[in-house]
Structure formats: C-alpha cells, structure tokens
Amino acid sequence: MPDLGVVTTQFFTCHEPPHELKLKSGERLGPITIAYETYGQLNADKSNAILVFHSLTSDAHAAGYHEGDKKPGWWNTMIGPGKAFDTDKYFVICANVLGGCKGSTGPASTNPKTGRPYGLSFPVITVEDMVVVQKQLIDHLGISTLLNVAGGSMGGLMALEWSIKYPESLRSCIAIATNTRHTAQQIALHEVARRAIMSDPDWENGDYYGKSIPARGMAVARMIGHITYMSEKSMDEKFGRKLMKKEKLGYDFSTDFEVESYLNYRGESFVQRFDANSYLYLSKALDYFDITAEKTSLTEAFAPAKCPFLVISFSSDWLYPPYQSKQMVKALKANDLDVSAILIDSSYGHDAFLIEVENQSKVVSHFLQRFI
Amino acid sequence: MRVDHKLIVETVKENSKVLDLGCGDGSLLALLIKEKKAHASGIEINEQAIYEAMAKGVSVSHGDIDTGLEDYSSKRFDYVILNESLQEVLHPKKVILEALRVGKRVIVGIPNFCHLGARLQIFFSGRVPMTKGLPYEWYDTPNLRFLSIKDFRIFCRDHDITIVRECGIANNKRIKMFANLFANTGLYLLEKK
Numbered sequence: 001m002p003d004l005g006v007v008t009t010q011f012f013t014c015h016e017p018p019h020e021l022k023l024k025s026g027e028r029l030g031p032i033t034i035a036y037e038t039y040g041q042l043n044a045d046k047s048n049a050i051l052v053f054h055s056l057t058s059d060a061h062a063a064g065y066h067e068g069d070k071k072p073g074w075w076n077t078m079i080g081p082g083k084a085f086d087t088d089k090y091f092v093i094c095a096n097v098l099g100g101c102k103g104s105t106g107p108a109s110t111n112p113k114t115g116r117p118y119g120l121s122f123p124v125i126t127v128e129d130m131v132v133v134q135k136q137l138i139d140h141l142g143i144s145t146l147l148n149v150a151g152g153s154m155g156g157l158m159a160l161e162w163s164i165k166y167p168e169s170l171r172s173c174i175a176i177a178t179n180t181r182h183t184a185q186q187i188a189l190h191e192v193a194r195r196a197i198m199s200d201p202d203w204e205n206g207d208y209y210g211k212s213i214p215a216r217g218m219a220v221a222r223m224i225g226h227i228t229y230m231s232e233k234s235m236d237e238k239f240g241r242k243l244m245k246k247e248k249l250g251y252d253f254s255t256d257f258e259v260e261s262y263l264n265y266r267g268e269s270f271v272q273r274f275d276a277n278s279y280l281y282l283s284k285a286l287d288y289f290d291i292t293a294e295k296t297s298l299t300e301a302f303a304p305a306k307c308p309f310l311v312i313s314f315s316s317d318w319l320y321p322p323y324q325s326k327q328m329v330k331a332l333k334a335n336d337l338d339v340s341a342i343l344i345d346s347s348y349g350h351d352a353f354l355i356e357v358e359n360q361s362k363v364v365s366h367f368l369q370r371f372i
Numbered sequence: 373m374r375v376d377h378k379l380i381v382e383t384v385k386e387n388s389k390v391l392d393l394g395c396g397d398g399s400l401l402a403l404l405i406k407e408k409k410a411h412a413s414g415i416e417i418n419e420q421a422i423y424e425a426m427a428k429g430v431s432v433s434h435g436d437i438d439t440g441l442e443d444y445s446s447k448r449f450d451y452v453i454l455n456e457s458l459q460e461v462l463h464p465k466k467v468i469l470e471a472l473r474v475g476k477r478v479i480v481g482i483p484n485f486c487h488l489g490a491r492l493q494i495f496f497s498g499r500v501p502m503t504k505g506l507p508y509e510w511y512d513t514p515n516l517r518f519l520s521i522k523d524f525r526i527f528c529r530d531h532d533i534t535i536v537r538e539c540g541i542a543n544n545k546r547i548k549m550f551a552n553l554f555a556n557t558g559l560y561l562l563e564k565k
Contacts, residue, residue, distance in 0.1 A: 336445065338413065340426060
C-alpha cells in the first residue's frame with residue numbers, strides 16, 4: 001500500500017503564564033508546547049478527525065517519512081492511504097505526550113524561569129494531564145468532536161482516559177493491548193527500569209544536561225523494557241540459543257548469545273534517542289494510572305463513557321495480559337455500551353500491536369467504517 | 373435466504389436490541405440490522421469468524437457463551453438469540469436461564485437429533501446418525517448435547533419457560549405438523565416471567 005510521503009512535525013503552545021495548567025498533582029505548569037503531526041485532510045464539517053496516542057517511548061511521528069529519513073513513523077503500517085486508519089477518509093492526528101522528549105514540553109525542556117532544563121524540577125505528571133493537554137490541541141484545531149481516539153499500550157490508557165473525561169466530544173474509542181490500572185507487576189517492572197537509570201552515577205539527580213548522559217542506566221532500562229515487550233515464544237523463535245559470531249561458548253563474560261547482543265544493541269540505540277528523565281516521568285505516570293481510583297468499581301469508572309468501544313488484546317502479551325482487556329470489556333458491557341472485542345492469536349507478545357498489522361487492520365478499519 | 377433466518381427476522385420487532393450468542397460470521401445480525409434496524413451485537417469464540425462479522429459492521433465480542441452472559445445487566449436485550457449454538461455449550465440449562473435473564477425474549481434454534489432420518493439410521497444401521505444437518509463423526513464433533521424437539525419442550529415445561537411460538541424446519545422449509553418426527557431444526561420463541 002502507498003505511504004504518506006514526507007510529513008513534518010508542527011508545534012502548538014498553550015498555557016502561557018499566567019494561564020498555567022493546574023496538574024493533577026496540584027502543581028502548575030506553563031507554557032506547554034505540544035509537537036504533533038497530521039495526516040489526511042480535515043473535512044468541511046470537521047467530523048473525520050482521529051486522535052492516535054503513542055506508546056511510552058514513541059513520538060508524534062506516527063506515519064510517513066521525515067525529510068531525508070529512511071525509516072517511517074512508528075505506526076506507518078496502520079496509518080496511510082488505504083490502510084486501517086485510512087488517510088483518504090480520515091484526518092489523523094498524533095501528538096507527543098506531555099513529559100515526552102520529542103518536541104513536547106518535558107523534563108529536558110528549558111524552564112523559562114531559570115533558562116535551564118527542568119530536570120527533576122519538572123512536576124510529576126499523570127495520564128490525565130497528558131490527555132488534558134491534547135484536548136487543548138484538538139480545540140486549537142477547531143475540532144469539537146473526534147470520530148475516534150485510538151492507542152496501544154500507554155496510548156490505550158490515554159484513549160480510555162479520554163473516553164471517560166471527554167465523552168461528549170468522542171464518537172468511538174479503540175483500546176489496544178492496554179489496561180485500566182497498572183498492576184503490581186507492571187509497576188515493579190517500571191521500578192526496576194527507573195532504579196537502573198537513577199543508580200547510574202551520570203544521572204546526577206536528573207541534572208545531566210550538557211554533561212554525560214546516564215547511558216548505562218538507560219540501556220539497562222531499555223533492555224528490561226524489551227524483554228517485557230516480547231514473549232518467550234517470540235524470543236525463542238527469533239534467537240533461540242544461537243551464538244553471536246562464534247562457534248562455541250566463550251567461557252567468559254563477553255557476548256555469547258544473539259539475544260544478548262540484540263538487547264545490548266537495543267539498549268545502546270535507545271540512549272541516543274530518548275531522554276532518561278522523560279523515561280522516569282512517563283513510566284511514573286503509567287504507574288499512577290488507575291481509572292478506578294476514587295471509584296468503587298471498574299463499572300462505575302466507565303459510567304461517564306458513552307461511545308462504542310473496540311478492545312484488542314494479544315494472546316502472548318504478558319505485560320498487558322488479555323484477561324485485563326476482558327475485565328475492561330465486562331465493565332463496559334455492564335454500562336450498556338456497544339463493545340467489540342477481539343483476542344488476536346499472536347506470538348509477538350506486547351509488541352504485537354505494532355507487528356500484527358493484517359488482523360488488527362481488519363478489525364480497526366471495519367470498526368471505524370461504522371462512524372463515517 | 374435460510375428459512376430459520378427469515379423466521380427470526382420476521383419475529384424480531386423494529387429497533388430492537390438483539391444479542392446473538394455464537395453469532396458466527398454475523399450473517400443473521402447483519403440481516404437484522406438491515407431489515408429491522410436492530411441494535412445488534414454478538415458473542416463469538418472463533419477468531420476468524422469475528423473478522424467476518426466485523427466486516428459486516430456488527431459489534432462482536434470474543435468469548436464463549438457459557439460465561440459470556442454474566443457481563444450483562446438483566447433484561448437488557450429485547451431478544452437474545454441462541455441459533456444452532458446451544459448444542460455446543462457446556463451448560464445449556466444455565467445458558468438458557470441466563471439468556472432469559474438478560475433478554476426479554478429468547479430465540480432458540482436447536483438441531484433435532486430425533487427426526488425420522490436419524491431414527492431410521494439408528495434402527496437399521498445400528499450407528500449414531502450422520503445426516504446433512506449433523507455431518508460429524510462422534511469423535512470429531514462440536515456438538516456436546518444431543519436433544520430432540522420433544523426433549524426441549526419438556527425442558528421448558530420443567531423450568532417454567534413459556535414457549536410463545538415453535539416452528540419445525542426441514543430442508544429449509546417450515547414443517548406444519550409432527551415436528552419431532554420430520555424437522556431437522558426446531559425454532560423457539562421463549563419467555564420467562
């Protein structure tokens with residue numbers, strides 16, 4: 001299928017002082033800049049807009065190519081002409097989250113009060129704060145009602161948050177490989193990643209900008225992340241016990257296995273493209289996520305939601321296991337909502353939402369078709 | 373059009389809320405949406421069938437009928453349909469009673485395992501019947517339950533379920549008399565006070 005071609009990132013700034021955003025934590029933050037991209041054309045009555053949310057370490061560049069780049073955006077297989085999020089029909093928007101490091105305001109941004117990067121003086125943010133900021137962007141684009149919000153993983157949490165926070169301005173919601181509250185295991189895995197970063201001497205309490213970055217901690221954090229994104233089966237299929245550029249075991253601590261080499265490579269390349277403090281803030285925001293907080297049940301938490309839902313999970317996803325999607329579906333049904341749900345058989349683990357394009361495209365495109 | 377689908381479409385009132393348990397590829401639901409503007413949704417266990425059903429614009433959720441009904445509040449649907457799926461469930465009694473809880477009326481289609489052809493096969497060949505409607509070997513069949521039209525009537529009577537209407541179907545035609553002998557399929561409209 002054809003791609004979108006060259007796309008560019010745009011920027012929108014809101015909450016200029018004295019109109020700072022009051023965050024969930026009670027702290028105030030402003031100005032806030034949001035990096036975003038759009039694909040396709042907004043129709044005359046502005047009724048064909050879809051807001052796609054990215055996962056933890058992705059960005060606003062969801063599809064198409066940046067000038068001179070060889071690699072397309074992170075969901076290029078799903079967004080484009082004739083694809084699941086068909087840009088011939090829909091106007092697709094993707095924005096880098098608040099707290100991110102790909103153009104939106106985050107801990108690596110310059111604090112206008114000090115002229116230096118925020119670092120740890122950046123306030124702790126929540127998924128709700130991220131959603132609130134993206135609502136400002138949608139308002140700025142003059143869109144009163146979104147045809148759909150969609151996202152996988154962290155993006156799925158944001159889609160769910162949107163569905164209960166802004167039900168009046170939403171016609172459908174797609175939640176993929178996600179959850180309604182982070183569980184102890186999910187929090188634990190994040191905490192290990194955070195500790196890896198924070199115990200790197202180069203982290204320096206988050207004040208490493210302009211100096212050496214906490215590369216070793218970041219790499220370990222990413223390695224843990226990658227393990228959780230795959231499944232035992234997909235790792236075994238990809239690497240097995242294959243050795244890395246050697247015929248026999250080295251009997252030392254150099255790299256023996258291909259899987260070690262792969263994780264090291266992933267860890268090191270991540271260091272180049274992501275900010276360590278952003279990783280801390282965003283992973284914390286996910287761990288704080290619990291739509292049942294201040295509610296007596298999941299059913300009650302979804303009570304404000306109005307639109308039809310599509311819930312997708314993957315059989316081998318152990319980071320956001322299918323049973324969590326099932327609980328979500330149950331609560332949505334208990335609220336008499338129109339729910340479609342599918343458990344896609346896949347061996348790719350949590351990463352399946354980026355890889356299982358064919359089956360995922362089928363359900364997404366047919367679901368969206370109902371709202372044109 | 374399949375006569376059972378035709379009869380079901382005739383039965384369902386316009387703008388009704390309908391849940392089809394074991395909706396397969398969603399053909400019946402799509403028909404109900406088209407003909408009766410039904411607010412239709414389904415539950416289906418087969419992943420491939422879900423893709424086909426969703427392609428028809430139907431809301432389907434992935435799950436099994438045995439446990440899928442507890443998600444719904446009471447009398448939420450105008451009709452709950454169990455067409456050609458009851459014989460495949462583990463706990464048919466529980467499923468029918470649950471269907472009657474979440475639906476104001478329940479439409480059940482059952483294969484009649486005791487029609488004349490099947491009886492003759494048992495009698496003359498001494499083997500478990502295999503017919504066009506029941507084409508499976510005993511060791512490789514999705515059917516867990518074997519019942520007849522008569523058995524189903526008795527079940528309803530014993531559980532205070534009102535049979536509002538019963539239709540026998542054979543060879544895609546309605547049977548007027550002696551359904552238990554001549555029908556391959558029994559179609560029921562049920563209510564429980």
